[in-house]
Amino acid sequence: MSSATARAHANIALVKYWAKRDAELNLPAAGSLSVTLSGLSSVTNVTFGASDKDQLWVDGRAATGRAIERALAIVDRIRDRAGLVGEPVRIESRNDFPTSAGLASSASGMAALAVAAAGAAELQLSPTELSNLARLGSGSACRSIFGGYVEWQPGTRPDGSDSHAHQLHPSEHWDLRVVVAVVQDRPKAVDSSAGMAHTAETSPYLPTYVELVPPDLSEAKQAVQNRDLERLARVAERSSLRMHAATIAADPPLLYLTAESWQVIDAARQMRRRGVPVFFTADAGPNVKLFCEPEALGQVQGTVEALGCAKRTILARPGPGAELIDA
Numbered sequence: 001m002s003s004a005t006a007r008a009h010a011n012i013a014l015v016k017y018w019a020k021r022d023a024e025l026n027l028p029a030a031g032s033l034s035v036t037l038s039g040l041s042s043v044t045n046v047t048f049g050a051s052d053k054d055q056l057w058v059d060g061r062a063a064t065g066r067a068i069e070r071a072l073a074i075v076d077r078i079r080d081r082a083g084l085v086g087e088p089v090r091i092e093s094r095n096d097f098p099t100s101a102g103l104a105s106s107a108s109g110m111a112a113l114a115v116a117a118a119g120a121a122e123l124q125l126s127p128t129e130l131s132n133l134a135r136l137g138s139g140s141a142c143r144s145i146f147g148g149y150v151e152w153q154p155g156t157r158p159d160g161s162d163s164h165a166h167q168l169h170p171s172e173h174w175d176l177r178v179v180v181a182v183v184q185d186r187p188k189a190v191d192s193s194a195g196m197a198h199t200a201e202t203s204p205y206l207p208t209y210v211e212l213v214p215p216d217l218s219e220a221k222q223a224v225q226n227r228d229l230e231r232l233a234r235v236a237e238r239s240s241l242r243m244h245a246a247t248i249a250a251d252p253p254l255l256y257l258t259a260e261s262w263q264v265i266d267a268a269r270q271m272r273r274r275g276v277p278v279f280f281t282a283d284a285g286p287n288v289k290l291f292c293e294p295e296a297l298g299q300v301q302g303t304v305e306a307l308g309c310a311k312r313t314i315l316a317r318p319g320p321g322a323e324l325i326d327a
Contacts, residue, residue: 003047004119008111008322010040010103011143011150012178012281012289014224014236015217016243018196019210025160026139030213032152033220034143035291036171037178038319040103044093044112046075046120048084056091058109059099066193070106073136074114082121089117097314100187103180103287110137111144111322119324130322131164147171147321149224151217171318174227177297179290180314181304183260192284195247195254203250209242229293233272233279236291240281247284256284260309264288267303276300 011034019029056063056071063071071091079085091113099105114134118125125133127145134141142164143150148171155163190198199206216239223232247254257265261282268280268290278292278300292300301313 001047001049002120002122003045003050004116005043005045005325006112006115006119006322007041007043007325008108008115008141008144009036009038009147009319010042010097010105010108011036011140013140013143013239013283014232014281015213015220015239016283017140017152018243018246018284019200019206020139020196021154022158022160023193023197025163026135027160027163028139028152028154029210031154031217032140032143032213033168033217033224034140034150034152035176035178035318036144036147036150036321037316038171039178039314039316040097040108040180042093042095042105042108042112043325044091044109044116046113046116047090048087048120050090051088054089056093058093059095066191070110070137071113074110074133075117077133077136078117078121078123082123084121097180098182098185098287100191103182103283103285106138106192107140107144110134110141113137114141114145115322115324127321128164128166131166132161135160135163145322148173148318151221167321168221169224171320174224174318175294176229176291176318177294178316179292179297179301179304180316181264181288181290181310182312182314183258183264183288183310184286185311188256188285190254195256195284198254199247199250203246205242205246205249209246212242213239229277229279232291236281237279240283244282256286257282258286261286261288263307263309264290264304267307268300271300271303
């Protein structure tokens with residue numbers, strides 16, 4: 001048997017990814033910008049030869065169907081490259097935050113899987129190669145290979161070899177803090193892959209959303225470079241709301257945000273009107289992330305908890321990329 005364990009962290013997109021040019025290879029129609037966060041992590045162990053068939057366990061439960069297919073999209077590439085074709089794999093992954101609830105657990109889980117699988121197969125892969133590999137399991141996982149502030153290049157090649165992430169700035173470039181308002185901790189009804197496909201097929205707003213991503217991306221990169229929170233707030237919030245507008249316009253509509261989500265969003269907007277350096281973003285799920293300067297962390301967390309609509313809050317900050325660890 002050969003085994004390795006890796007840890008990766010969730011990343012939260014400031015400019016969203018919500019359209020694909022190739023669904024099988026998870027190639028995006030436009031670029032995106034994210035922050036990899038400590039405080040939201042997945043630890044994944046990969047062992048070759050430990051069982052008589054491929055197995056995937058997530059948070060202590062056996063996974064089947066689409067979940068294991070996505071994991072094996074990564075593992076099969078590793079087996080082909082390492083000469084391990086036919087060697088069964090056992091994958092065990094645990095998250096320290098709610099799974100499949102719009103908090104990017106697939107990104108951290110698949111990034112950790114790519115690193116652990118390469119380690120177990122004794123392959124020395126570059127960060128770019130690992131990013132391409134992680135993308136096969138979950139598009140946004142390519143960003144979790146890297147720490148800090150990360151851009152995902154959409155690429156143009158049909159095989160996806162030029163569609164990978166790279167670090168723009170390390171985590172210490174801008175010590176933003178994040179309050180995650182967990183308003184729902186159960187898995188969402190429609191996962192991101194299915195939701196993205198449904199939006200592409202039925203939403204008249206999606207082409208406009210995709211068209212507006214490049215200027216949003218350019219502005220967000222400048223804002224991060226200059227540590228300009230007010231400018232980043234404008235572009236991050238509109239990117240999030242445009243994504244949700246496209247899902248709401250799908251037929252039938254996809255309503256990822258709940259009444260509780262909107263309470264948190266409204267509170268963030270009210271705080272910023274009062275001069276508090278904070279902004280919100282929300283992915284395909286009900287849980288809202290509030291980014292703020294360090295001095296505002298206590299006020300932001302206290303305001304969210306006083307609303308009474310969040311089951312709990314999670315604190316995070318820009319963190320490291322994926323890495324092998326001792327089991």
